[in-house]
Amino acid sequence: MLSLIGIVVVIIGFALRFNPMLVVVVAGIATGIAGNVPFEKILSTFGEAFLKNRYLALFILTLPVIGLLERNGLREQAQNLVSKIEAATTGRILILYLFIREAAAALGLTSLGGHAPMVRPLIAPMAEGAAEHKFGKLPDYLRFKIRAFSASADNVGLFFGEDIFIAFGAILLMKGFYEQNGIFLEPLEIALWGIPTAIAAFIIHATRLYLLDRTIEREMGKINTDRSGS
Amino acid sequence: MIISLDLIYYLTGFIMAGVTFLTLRDRSHPKRYLTALFWGLYAISFLFGNEIPAKYMGVIVILMAIIAGIGGVRMGTYSQTSDEHRVERAKTLGNKLFWPTLLIPVVTVIGTVGIKDMRIGGFLLLDKGNITLASLGVACVVAWLVATIFTKEAPANSIKETRRLMESIGWSAVLPQMLATLGGLFAIAGVGQAVSTLVGSAIPVDNRFAVVAAYAIGMALFTMIMGNAFAAFPVMAAGIGLPLIVVMHGGNPAIVAAIGMFSGYCGTLMTPMAANYNIVPAALLDLPDKNSVIKAQIATAVPLLLVNVLLLYFLVFNF
Numbered sequence: 001m002l003s004l005i006g007i008v009v010v011i012i013g014f015a016l017r018f019n020p021m022l023v024v025v026v027a028g029i030a031t032g033i034a035g036n037v038p039f040e041k042i043l044s045t046f047g048e049a050f051l052k053n054r055y056l057a058l059f060i061l062t063l064p065v066i067g068l069l070e071r072n073g074l075r076e077q078a079q080n081l082v083s084k085i086e087a088a089t090t091g092r093i094l095i096l097y098l099f100i101r102e103a104a105a106a107l108g109l110t111s112l113g114g115h116a117p118m119v120r121p122l123i124a125p126m127a128e129g130a131a132e133h134k135f136g137k138l139p140d141y142l143r144f145k146i147r148a149f150s151a152s153a154d155n156v157g158l159f160f161g162e163d164i165f166i167a168f169g170a171i172l173l174m175k176g177f178y179e180q181n182g183i184f185l186e187p188l189e190i191a192l193w194g195i196p197t198a199i200a201a202f203i204i205h206a207t208r209l210y211l212l213d214r215t216i217e218r219e220m221g222k223i224n225t226d227r228s229g230s
Numbered sequence: 231m232i233i234s235l236d237l238i239y240y241l242t243g244f245i246m247a248g249v250t251f252l253t254l255r256d257r258s259h260p261k262r263y264l265t266a267l268f269w270g271l272y273a274i275s276f277l278f279g280n281e282i283p284a285k286y287m288g289v290i291v292i293l294m295a296i297i298a299g300i301g302g303v304r305m306g307t308y309s310q311t312s313d314e315h316r317v318e319r320a321k322t323l324g325n326k327l328f329w330p331t332l333l334i335p336v337v338t339v340i341g342t343v344g345i346k347d348m349r350i351g352g353f354l355l356l357d358k359g360n361i362t363l364a365s366l367g368v369a370c371v372v373a374w375l376v377a378t379i380f381t382k383e384a385p386a387n388s389i390k391e392t393r394r395l396m397e398s399i400g401w402s403a404v405l406p407q408m409l410a411t412l413g414g415l416f417a418i419a420g421v422g423q424a425v426s427t428l429v430g431s432a433i434p435v436d437n438r439f440a441v442v443a444a445y446a447i448g449m450a451l452f453t454m455i456m457g458n459a460f461a462a463f464p465v466m467a468a469g470i471g472l473p474l475i476v477v478m479h480g481g482n483p484a485i486v487a488a489i490g491m492f493s494g495y496c497g498t499l500m501t502p503m504a505a506n507y508n509i510v511p512a513a514l515l516d517l518p519d520k521n522s523v524i525k526a527q528i529a530t531a532v533p534l535l536l537v538n539v540l541l542l543y544f545l546v547f548n549f
Contacts, residue, residue: 001428003419006412007455014502020509021401022299024408025292028415035419040285042415047287049407049414051279055235055363056406056506060242060396061370065330065377067391071311072381073320077327080320111338111362115511121331124515144517148526151511152499155523156530159495163488170460174487177464181472185484193488193545200537201492205530 006031059116066121078122079129088130090146091213094153095206097123101157102202108165113154124150135220136227142219149212153205160201164194232353235360236280238367243276248389249396256306264302265397268294272404291411298401308394323380330377334369341365399513402520406506409457416456425452426469433470438479439543445470446539449490450497450531457503459494466490481546489545493538499531500524 006027013023025046032042066074082088097113104112113119124147131146132138138146163170171187178185250270256262271290279287297303311319320327341356342365348355357364378385396403416422433444445466452462471490475481498504501524508523517523 001424003416003421004424004428006416006419006421010412010455010503019295019299019301019401020405020502020505021295021408024405024412025295028412031412031415031419031421035421037415037418041418043288043292044284045288045414045418046291046411047282047284047289049411050291051275051284051287053407053410054239054242054276054279055360056410057276057403058238058242058363058366059510060245060392060403061238061367062334062373063392063395064245064388065334065370065373067395068374068377068381068383068388069327069330071316071319071383071387071391072323072327073316073318074327074331076316077320077324081325109335109339111342111366112335114335115507115514117331117334119511120514122328144519144522145526147515147517148512148522151508151515151523152526152530154511155499155507155527159498160492163491163495170463170491173460174463174467174491177467178472178483178487183476183483185487189484190488193482193485194492196541196545197489197492197534197538200541201530201534204533204537208530 003031003035005034059114062114062116066116069121074121075125078125079132082126082129083133088126089134089213090127090131090149090216091209091211093123093127093130094149094209094212097150098153098157098202098205098209101154102161102198105158105161106164106198110158110162110165113158115151115154119150119154123153131216131220135216135224138220139223142216146212146216149209153209156201156205160194160198164191164198232350232355233364233368234357235363238363239276239279241367241371243273245389245392246273246276246396249273249393252390252393253306253397259304259306261302261304262306264297264300265304265306268297268303268401269396271297291408294401294404295408298404303397303401305397305400306393308390310394319381326380330373330380333373333376334366337369337372338362338365341368395514398516399510402505402509402513405509409503409505413456413458413461416461422461422465422468426465429466430469430473435474435478438547441470441474441479442543442546443539445475445486445490446493446535446542449493450500450535453494453497454501454503457498457501457505459491459498462494462497463487463491466494475546479547482549485542485546485549489538489542493535493542496531496535496538499527 009027009030101113127146127150128143171190174190175185175187246269250266250273253266271294342362429448434440449462449466452466453459456462471486475486476483502509509520512520512523
């Protein structure tokens with residue numbers, strides 16, 4: 001039970017807004033000590049796990065490309081492009097992206113998308129550009145909201161798509177877990193039972209993106225009457 | 231194989247070494263040496279990770295956390311292009327600007343699906359065990375070459391731009407790996423078993439709905455703590471899913487697995503511990519509130535979790 005101290009450290013640390021990097025180190029050391037892990041082993045676990053998970057940082061490889069293109073007007077061009085499509089609204093662009101992201105992930109194409117290669121350079125500027133084209137300059141809080149929703153479309157699409165692809169790691173993990181316990185399942189069976197949730201995720205999030213358009217329209221309506229009134 | 235994961239890591243290390251060098255030269259940087267030390271240590275983990283003994287790597291990791299904790303990782307000054315220049319360039323280059331970005335996913339997919347078995351001189355071209363990551367590496371190099379040709383920029387400018395982007399993301403770029411180390415320590419200290427004993431002793435095991443709800447909500451909560459549904463699944467499945475839903479109440483194990491994992495993903499949408507999905511993107515999109523992506527996702531995650539509880543309850547005992 002004492003080993004749960006790490007969880008307590010994490011919750012308190014995040015709640016009090018300490019630097020998350022420090023919180024994690026303190027929680028890790030506390031957990032190790034409480035679980036009677038020798039200090040040297042704690043250190044080597046930090047090192048090993050950090051190295052083993054270096055793949056999480058590979059978005060860095062996309063930055064030289066994105067940076068170079070941004071320097072030459074990539075985001076501006078993304079906004080130009082959507083301003084030419086009359087039917088484009090923030091919500092519709094994001095719903096389309098959510099759909100493509102989820103469908104591609106379900107077919108195993110999880111690398112079609114992502115925050116560094118797609119959302120920052122293309123999707124978020126397009127979502128912002130569509131609103132700006134219709135209503136004029138956006139206040140910061142709306143701009144940030146649109147960006148946050150752009151990131152959310154990527155996450156929701158990826159998470160609830162990838163799990164219905166049979167060769168995905170999570171499916172194999174679940175199959176492996178049951179095998180250790182003497183239950184043998186086909187990956188396809190697990191994947192198929194994910195479909196109802198995958199559909200529900202799309203419906204719920206797409207509805208919220210549709211409502212985002214309404215919010216933008218209402219907020220900008222208020223702002224534009226103020227602008228013309230003064 | 232010719233293109234291994236290690237090679238991709240060396241390339242990443244090389245980029246980070248370039249970032250470190252530029253930060254060191256930035257005389258007006260408010261925390262020049264500490265920031266450079268942080269990026270330098272990070273570069274070392276990519277370049278020499280295989281040579282450095284694990285416990286010394288652990289010391290490096292803790293050192294990085296301390297530098298971040300004392301506010302040592304800051305933004306510097308960058309020679310950015312002006313708005314007018316960018317609008318002008320966008321006009322000249324037009325939709326050609328999209329090609330390199332789109333090349334990244336397209337080449338990655340081609341590598342993953344199309345040429346995974348290709349051999350040159352008897353050697354596999356791509357690392358089969360890490361096919362997606364190896365393909366991503368190749369894709370980024372191809373896209374970078376195309377981008378330099380299209381924009382006619384000096385290659386050094388891409389490292390300058392990388393430094394601008396990296397320093398705007400700051401230490402949160404490293405947070406996902408940091409959290410993974412915590413998962414490692416939780417595992418060897420037996421945190422999982424402690425949680426499943428605790429939860430198992432707290433619910434009325436005879437009530438089917440209570441068991442199902444405890445399992446799904448437990449998956450979400452434990453994922454929020456661990457930042458990762460993969461880490462939560464073995465714990466909750468061993469604690470509740472298998473003994474109570476499958477064995478005691480005769481539920482379908484495939485449904486327990488599928489919907490359980492998705493309940494965990496609802497947790498992923500709501501936690502700063504899933505830094506690579508929630509915190510890094512907030513930094514990448516220049517959002518002042520690091521939790522704004524999570525805030526945009528909560529109203530999707532909570533109803534979806536409820537849907538999961540209901541789906542699980544109505545499906546698991548009937549199929």
